[in-house]
Amino acid sequence: MYPFSTPSSIVRNRWYIAAFASEISRNPIERKLLGLPVALYRKEDGQPVAMYGLCPHRYFPLAQGKVRGDALVCGYHGFVFEADGKCSEIPSQGTAAGFCQPTYTLVERGQLCWIWMGDADKCDPALIPPYEDFGLEQPGWRYSSANYFHLKGRSQLLVDNLMDLTHLPYVHHHIGGGDAMRNPPITEEERQASYRVSRTGKVPFTPFHELVFGPQARFEGLSDFLSLTDYYGPEFIRTSLPVTLAVNGSEEVPPELGALYILHGITPETENTTHYFGFATRNFRLDSEELDAFQYESDCKIRQQDVDAIEAVERELDEAALRQRELLVRSDAPAVKVRRKIEALLKTEQPAAA
């Protein structure tokens, strides 16, 4: 399946964001994850549960039932499933069944709930992307701008989009300084937890900088900047607002404008649709609700632009890829490298297409 040689483009042995913690409550919700319907709810003690979402009796969606104690009661004929999936009651028979509904390990960490739907023997919470790299749950950092987009496009298109930022001046032309991303020098680095792409260049102080950092950060002339994209896996990518290093190459006035990370949780819903979880963290203006509001508005606008571009591609993609060979250019190098990494993961999980 484009752009991979494997029949599926979904890597299963990863921790994916299933939901923002705030979405899961005593009222069950259903979310399709990695192609499977999953019911999400909380036990009496608040612990979140993820259970395969269709009742084994008539395949009624379990999330349309009710939570009773720690169990989920099907809304069709009242079969009861405990939090570990065990069917404990069949009202029409007055008995239980020796049946267990599949459940999935769900780990709540801060504002996010991560799900493991891969092989049980490989399930290790230590493999959840490292929060310390993201300013998540870290002192001196603020979390903001949580947003969600349902993307009618395969997850790899979003990964490609995030690995190649030369789309900035075209897709996100409202952001000043985007021209600096047109052809910046790129360096790559294999880090322990991520594959990092760094871009450097020069930018003027833009209205966007002013809104983020405040007018006191204003500088004249051009400033050196560093922009990072870190790929942690097909499920998570971190981008950073360009960090301003020094004005006019001068070492002596490096205005420390702080770090702002834009974080991208990418969870396949099906082979052709994706849950896109977004949020931001920063280590400056920690109490500014005004900045939170601006960040949210800005992130939503930017993500909507990316979603629109990706959906336009997805609509034609399968036929287009058969008709015409994809043209790859120099700026695609990081995206191509990431595709190879993902293809290698896919190959360990499934045979290549015939």
Ligand code: FES
């Ligand atoms: S479909 Fe769930 S109890 Fe019948």
Ligand SMILES: [Fe+2]
């Ligand atoms: Fe974008």
